[in-house]
Amino acid sequence: MTAGEAKKNRIIVTVLGPDRVGIIAGVAQVLADNNINILDISQTILQEFLVMIMIADMEMSRVSLGTLKELLAARGAELGVRIDAMHEDAFRFMHRI
Numbered sequence: 001m002t003a004g005e006a007k008k009n010r011i012i013v014t015v016l017g018p019d020r021v022g023i024i025a026g027v028a029q030v031l032a033d034n035n036i037n038i039l040d041i042s043q044t045i046l047q048e049f050l051v052m053i054m055i056a057d058m059e060m061s062r063v064s065l066g067t068l069k070e071l072l073a074a075r076g077a078e079l080g081v082r083i084d085a086m087h088e089d090a091f092r093f094m095h096r097i
Contacts, residue, residue, distance in 0.1 A: 009057055009058045009059040010039070010055055010056065010057055010058070010087075010088040011036075011055070011056050011057075011058055011065065011068075011085050011086065011087055011088060012053065012054070012055060012085065012086055012087075012088055013027065013031070013052075013053070013054040013055075013056055013072065013083065013084070013085045014052070014053055014054075014082075014083070014084050014085075015027055015043075015050060015051075015052040015053075015054075015076070015081055015082070015083050016049070016050070016051055016052075016081060016082045017049065017050060017076070017079070017080055017081025017082055018048055018049060018050070018080060018081070019045050019048055019049060019050040020050075020079070020080065022079065023050055023052070023079050023081055024041075024043065024052065026075050026078070026079050027052075027054070027072070027075065027083060029075075030068075030071050030072055030075050031054075031056055034061050034062075034063045034068060034071070035060045035061045035062070036056050036057065036058050036060075036061045036063075036068070037056060037057045037059075037060070038054055038055075038056050039054075039055045039056060039057055040054065040055040041053070041054045041055075042054075050081065055088070065085065065086075065087060068085055069084065069085050072084070072085055
């Protein structure tokens with residue numbers, strides 16, 4: 001697999017909301033349940049708010065990005081945070097200079 005092929009299935013997952021126990025575990029569980037590999041994760045607490053970004057690989061997943069977004073949104077509602085996902089290409093396009 002070339003570097004370009006490796007990137008074609010990458011997604012960016014963002015999590016924003018009040019910090020509490022179990023958020024990272026809850027997001028990771030949704031990804032693991034759908035055979036999505038977390039490649040990198042960055043998180044910080046800004047005062048009492050969690051801000052997290054994950055890069056994940058959907059190569060081995062059988063779920064669509066649309067379905068994954070629904071699953072993550074539902075888990076976010078359970079956890080009291082906002083969780084979203086988008087394809088890496090869309091993320092890069094939105095944040096180009």
